[in-house]
Amino acid sequence: MTLRQIEPVLLDGDLADWVEATAAKAGLTVPEYLAGLVEADRDSEAVDRASRLAAPVYQRWVDAGRPVDDGLGLGEVFGA
Helix, strand or coil, rough: CCCCCCCCCCCCCHHHHHHHHHHHHHCCCCHHHHHHHHHHHCCCCCCHHHHHHHHHCCCCECCCCCCCCCCCCCHHHHHH
């Protein structure tokens, strides 16, 4: 396996804090943690990936008071 560095990643401060804390909790460096996330995403099914990516947006949708009482789910709102 050949290793190479990809450009540094710039993250929002709150997200960066979360990534650092989560990596530390797992006993990993930030690069190890991010590489693990990317590998897990690569190995996941397309439907799982779409749901994972849409879930935070859906939660913001719900938090903003958008309608979900009539049964709109994640897939219906964002096509996941």
